[in-house]
Amino acid sequence: MFIVLPGVFHPRSDTRLLARTACTQPLPAGARVLELCAGPAYAGLAAARAFKGALTTVDVSRRAALNASLNARLSRIRIRAHRGDLLAPVAGQRFDLIVANPPYIPGDEPPARGPGRAWEAGADGRAVLDRICADAPAHLAPGGVLLLVHSEVCGPEATLAAYAAAGLEADVAARERGPLGPILRDRRAELEDRGLLASGQAEEEVLVLRGMAPGRAGKDGGT
Numbered sequence: 001m002f003i004v005l006p007g008v009f010h011p012r013s014d015t016r017l018l019a020r021t022a023c024t025q026p027l028p029a030g031a032r033v034l035e036l037c038a039g040p041a042y043a044g045l046a047a048a049r050a051f052k053g054a055l056t057t058v059d060v061s062r063r064a065a066l067n068a069s070l071n072a073r074l075s076r077i078r079i080r081a082h083r084g085d086l087l088a089p090v091a092g093q094r095f096d097l098i099v100a101n102p103p104y105i106p107g108d109e110p111p112a113r114g115p116g117r118a119w120e121a122g123a124d125g126r127a128v129l130d131r132i133c134a135d136a137p138a139h140l141a142p143g144g145v146l147l148l149v150h151s152e153v154c155g156p157e158a159t160l161a162a163y164a165a166a167g168l169e170a171d172v173a174a175r176e177r178g179p180l181g182p183i184l185r186d187r188r189a190e191l192e193d194r195g196l197l198a199s200g201q202a203e204e205e206v207l208v209l210r211g212m213a214p215g216r217a218g219k220d221g222g223t
Ligand SMILES: C[S@@+](CC[C@H](N)C(=O)[O-])C[C@H]1O[C@@H](n2cnc3c(N)ncnc32)[C@H](O)[C@@H]1O
Pocket: 009, 010, 011, 012, 014, 015, 036, 037, 038, 039, 040, 041, 042, 058, 059, 060, 061, 064, 084, 085, 086, 100, 101, 102, 103, 104, 110, 117, 118, 119, 128
């Protein structure tokens, strides 16, 4: 059973792509999983279940943190659900898998409160992504995997370059083409003007960008 409390972001196709990708990573049983920007923790719970591991979540919304806790309890998965800003609540901790579906829609700066906190990500869509790319690699255990999902419109190459600059092996773990989501659709004219969407573009590619920390004994076989 999985619940989504009123006011918490509902998992969508990008969440499900992230969850499927997370569950197939070459990680050992008992992997420590962190989901950032977790909402109700759909992807983090799927991964913790797949690896029989423990889950830590962080979301800036108090209600989302409560929602993640409730879902973990329903799934009988051990969880530490933090309310806080990105990696601040897990200072000094390392994880075997970090996953996030952060706000990534180009538009307004991230607001301090309100529903837009779930998607507004600054002019280029990278306000939260860049912070995760800068800070998350230091929280990976040796051989750990970082997975971020986002649209092609907010610079997958910048995510891959940031991973490489942090010493991670970077690649695209999964990609899926589909119709523009409702918010991008509403902003189509503006995004076309700014060159972020091609004229008449009705579809987008959503990608899962993977960074792997050095240190795993057998990349394909786990340890
Ligand atoms: C696009 S929603 C994704 C929710 C969930 N991961 C999913 O895929 O269903 C983004 C989430 O990020 C959270 N968020 C936004 N800014 C944050 C920040 N600075 N630190 C932690 N969480 C944040 C929002 O509250 C929201 O729950």
